[in-house]
Amino acid sequence: MKKNFVLLLIFVLATITIAEMIGFQSIPLGPVTIGLLPLVYAILLTMILGFQVFRKGIWKKVYSERNVNFAGKYLIFIMLPLMARYGADVAPQIREILQVGWVFIIQELGNLGTVIIGLPIAIMLGLRREAIGATLGIGREGELAYISEKYTLESKEGRGVLSIYIIGTLFGAIFFSVFAPLLLDFGFRVEALAMASGVGSGSMMSAASATLVARVPEMESTILAYASASQLITSFIGTFTMVFLAAPLQKLMYKRLVRSDNK
Structure with a gap:
């Protein structure tokens, strides 16, 4: 051993x-x-x-x-120093972040995209109860905990969230490190992309923000502050968004989509 x-x-x-x-x-x-x-x-x-x-x-x-x-x-123990770094990056830019704080809050509504867009596609591809676990969110620790408590990881819903968790772990950072600078070249503002980096995954956020810093080094402090603040807010408010908005919406959509599919 x-x-x-x-x-x-x-x-x-x-x-x-x-x-x-x-x-x-x-x-x-x-x-x-x-x-x-x-x-x-x-x-x-x-x-x-x-x-x-x-x-x-x-x-x-x-x-x-x-x-x-x-x-x-x-x-999780490896991620703890990264969490501390989030706070250190946010503090120097706190005034600027508070000025656009409402944008960070509204950004949380974007977490419903996995349900609104992903669930119908998953149903079309032939998934059923697996789609509930796979489309509740981006399949990180929050979704994993919620599905495991509600359905257990041995259930079909559990297999769905585990699949997304594994895929996100393997390919999430790679995708974000490519996608963020790609959108920058298409004319998106670096502040918006930095804010969008905080999706609830430390590795994905780090990959996206680091590639943005490499492309726009003079805005390093702003990029890291926006990305870190977004990550912190997503980790906190995202849980409530998932439980009180995403899960009920998903349940309603699933019943209607599966019913219409069986007609």
């Missing part, structure tokens, strides 16, 4: 070192420039080495079930 744990730590340090050596890279695609963070390379590397074909010998020990469960269970 101790040997496998030591291998896991060595693997993590080696992955971080390789990713940082590659560093931030800009890839021009016509008029659009996509920025890729070291975080993206770290995720891609660990994903590739986690494929079954590579899980032999030492890699089999690194990706043992015990190590995977340990990493998932204690991920």
